[in-house]
Amino acid sequence: MIEHLDGAVIPTGFDVPVEPLRRAAHYTGEPGCIAEARSFAAHFVDQLRTEWCARIGERASGEVMLVVSELITNADRHSNGPYILELEGTDSTVTVCVYDSSDALPLRFPKDPERVGRHGLEIVHALAAEVTAERVPVGKRVRALLTFGG
Numbered sequence: 745m746i747e748h749l750d751g752a753v754i755p756t757g758f759d760v761p762v763e764p765l766r767r768a769a770h771y772t773g774e775p776g777c778i779a780e781a782r783s784f785a786a787h788f789v790d791q792l793r794t795e796w797c798a799r800i801g802e803r804a805s806g807e808v809m810l811v812v813s814e815l816i817t818n819a820d821r822h823s824n825g826p827y828i829l830e831l832e833g834t835d836s837t838v839t840v841c842v843y844d845s846s847d848a849l850p851l852r853f854p855k856d857p858e859r860v861g862r863h864g865l866e867i868v869h870a871l872a873a874e875v876t877a878e879r880v881p882v883g884k885r886v887r888a889l890l891t892f893g894g
Contacts, residue, residue: 765792768830771816773823778816781829785812788831789838798835804892807871811840811888814864819844823883838890845883 769784771777789805792798800808812829819827823844830841852865869875872888 764832764834765795766830766832767791768828770826770828771820772826773820778813778820781812781816782809784829785809785831785840788833792833792835792838796833796835798833800892804890807890808838808840811868811871811890814868815840815842815886815888818842818850818864818886819846822846822848822850825883836891836893838892839887840890841885841887843880843883843885847879847883849877849879849884850886 765788767784767788769781771781785808786805789800789808793800812831816827816829819842823846825845827842827844830839830843832839832841850865852869853859853862855866865875868888871890873891874889875887877884877886
């Protein structure tokens with residue numbers, strides 16, 4: 745980082761990234777894709793810790809993995825084609841976006857402890873500060889924003 749002091753430039757020896765860290769991966773829907781997506785997300789969180797000096801604890805890291813797992817599982821089950829996982833992060837947020845080929849927006853069911861399954865979106869909403877779903881030209885995009893201390 746460079747500090748400016750009365751017109752003088754003083755190098756401090758510590759550069760902080762300006763742009764968020766962004767990574768994307770494409771999955772075909774073949775067996776093992778959900779585990780691959782979780783591994784991709786774990787590597788991404790490690791990069792945030794290293795490149796952004798993000799203080800992401802085990803709980804927050806687990807929440808990112810769970811959101812990725814739930815959104816990728818939904819794309820795998822409900823779309824008729826490949827899907828894309830996009831991750832974007834800083835020292836205080838991670839955004840998880842999943843694109844798939846189905847234009848049917850996901851349904852969030854009311855809380856029901858008697859219901860077996862279909863709790864994925866409920867879990868994502870519980871963990872994320874913001875969740876959106878929208879149609880895009882090739883299907884839909886589901887986006888979850890997770891926040892943590894930076």
